Amino acid sequence: MTAPSRVTTTAPYLEMDRLLADPVTRTILCCGSGGVGKTTTAAALALRAAEQGRTVCVLTIDPARRLAQSLGLDELDNTPRAVSGVDTSGGGRLDAMMLDMKSTFDDLVLTHTDGARAREILGNPFYQSLSSSFAGTQEYMAMEKLGQLRSTGTWDLIVVDTPPSRSALDFLDAPHRLGSFLDGRFIRLISAPTRVGGRAYLKVMNAGMSMVASTVSKVLGAALLGDIQAFIAAMETMFGGFRERADRTYQQLKDAETAFVVVATPERDALREASFFVDRLSNDKMPLAGLVLNRVHVRREGSLAADHALRLADEVERLAGAEEPTTEQAHPATPEADRTTRQLTANLLRLHATGVQVAERERRQLTRFTAMHPDVAVASAPALAGDVHDLAGLREVAAALATR
C-alpha cells in the first residue's frame, strides 16, 4: 500500500490559486468527457477568482437546472449578468452566462450583413437547421462567443465550460470541421449554379464530378439544394471565410493568456479521455494548466487497511455468534442487544473496508494516468454526498481544489 501513495505524490500539485490570480491568465477552458463535473468546476473556479478580486465571466454551456438558478441563469439571453451573493469585498466581480448557440449564430449574421441579407439568411430553412441542430455548431459558437467576450475587454478572466460532447476533443475539432465544410469545395460545387461564373466552374468539372453533382441533387432533392444554394450565396459576402475565422479563434487558444484545465473523475473511462486530451494539447502546443480530479474518495487519516478491517469484522461477528442467548454470562445484560451491536460494529468495519477499497482503486487509476503523464499537475476535490447547486457548494469545491 505504500507504493501507490508514493506514486501519487509524484504528480505535481496544480497551484490553483496561483493560476486564478495570475494576471497573465485571461481565459481558462474546462474540458473533459461528459458527466465529470466540467460545469461545476468552471463555476467554482470562476467564483473563487472573483472573490479573490478578479473581474470574471463564466460561460456555461448546459448547466443543470438548479446550478443555473443559483448563478441567476434563469433566462437564456446570451448576455453575461452579475451573479448575486458573490463576495465582492476584494474588488472582484462575477458575471455568468449560458450559451444560446442559435442566437449567437444569429448575432454573427446580423453583425456581418446588412438588414435585407440578414433577413434572407435568418429565414432560410437550411440556416435554421444548421444553427440549431448541426453537430459542431455548439462548439463553433462556444468558441465564437469566447472570442467575442475576450474582445470586449470587460473581464480580466473568462472561464469556459465546454459542450457536452462525445469526446473532449470535439471542442477542438468541431469548429474547424464546420469551417471546412462551409468553405469547402463540395459546398462550392453544389452552390455553383447560383454563383457568378458558375457556368465556367461547371465546365471544368470532369465527368465524375458532374455525376457527383447529379447524384447530390437527386439525393437531396431540388428544394433542399435550392435552400443550400441560397444560404451559401447569402453567406458568401459575410465573412472572410468561416474556416479562417474558426482557425483564428483556434490559434488564440495557443497564446499564453489561455490555460486549459482538463476535468476528470478518478475512473478509467474519464481518465482515458483526459489522457487523449492531454496528448492532443501537447501535440498542438496548447497551454495545459493541469488536471482537475473531481469526486475523489480519499483514505482518511487513521483508516485501516481494507483486509485488516475485514478480518476484524469477521472476528467481531464470530464473538457475536459464540454468545448464544441462553449462555450464562458474567454481566446479566441483554445478550440480544450485545449481538446487535456486534453486528453493527462488524458492519461498520466492512463499510470502512469498502471505502478504503474505493479510495485505493481510484488511486490506482490516477497512478496509471500520472505514470503516462508525469508532468501534468493535479488538483482534486472530494466526493460530496449530494450535488452542488449553490454558491456555498461551489465555494467548497473551489476551496478543496485550491488545497494541496
Add this chain to the structure above:
Amino acid sequence: MSTDKEGSVDVAESGSWRGRPRDWRRTRLHIVSGKGGSGKTTVSAALAIALATGGRKVLLVEVEERQSISEVLDVPPLAYEERHLVTVSGGEVVGLAVDPHDALMEYLALYYKVPRRAGGTLERMGAIDFATTVAPGLRDVLLTGKVYEATRRRAKDQFVYDAVVVDAPPTGRVARFLGVTTDVASLARIGPIHRQAQSIARLMRSPLTAVHLVALLEEMPAQETIEAAEALRAASLRVGATIINMVRPPLLRPAELSAARSGQLGREAISADLASVGMRDATAVDLLIDEATAYAERVALQRRARRMLRDIGQPTYELPLRGGVDVADVYELARSLREQASL
C-alpha cells in the same frame, strides 16, 4: 399519444406494463441510452445477451464509433459488417458498428446505383464529410437508417434478427438522434431522404421500439433521466424500462442507517466491540461513526433518486455494481435482467 399512426395501442402508455412484463417480446428494437458514465454500453451488451439466451438471434449495434462493445465483451473491434460476437445457450449475438461513411456509400449504391469510383470522387469532394459530419441530421438518418434496415430485414419470410439492441447516444442527445429524422423530413421536404426519414420515424415511434434509459442512483443523473423520458415522450417515442445500474448492496441495516442519521450509534458499545478484537484506538471509533453517518446520508439520497426514477412510471430493473466489469460480469448482469424483465 396512446396510439401510433397505424392505430395500434402504444403499450408503454397504456399503463399496463407492470402486469405484463413479457410484452418485451413484442419489442423488436431496443434503444439503450443513459447519461455518460452510467454504463449504457455494458447494459446494452447484457441486454443483447439476455435477449439471445434460449435460442434467439440478436443484433447489437454500436453507433458512436467508440468500439466500447469490443471492450466490454472482450472481442475484436466491431466493423461495418455483421459479425458473430457470442453464442449463448443456442442463441447468438451478432455485432455491428455503424459508421456513417460506410452507411452512406451503401445507401448510395443501394438506391442510386452509384458505382465505387463515384464514391471515391464524392469522398475527395468532401461530399461524404458533408453528409456524415455536418449535414443537418443526415448523419443520424444514415445511422438510424441502417438500424431500420437490419430490424426489418427478412429472409424466407422470417425476420433475420429476433431483436436489435442499439447502444445509442447519451440521454442529452438521444431524442434528437431518434427524432432527428423529423428535422430532416421537414428540411428535405420532398425527395428520397424525406421518404427514408419518414419510414425510420414510423418504426421509431411504433410499439416495436422501446427506448430504455440507464440511470444511476444519484441526484443529477436521476434528474437527467427524468428529463430524457419527458423529451422522448414529447417526441412521441416510447420510453422502455428504467435500468438502474451500479446499485451497491446495502452495507448497513435499516435500523443502523436511521441510528447513524440521527447520531445515535452507540459509541461505547462499538468501542468495546473493537477493544474485544484488540482494536483500542479511539480515533478509529470516531472514524467509523463519521463514515456511517456520511453513508446513511448517501443512502437517503439514493432512496430519493430511486423514488424519482420510479415516478417515470416504467418498469424499473436494478443491476448491481461490479468491481471491474469483465466479460463474466456482463453475463451475470444479463442473467439478472432476464430474471427481472422475464425475458
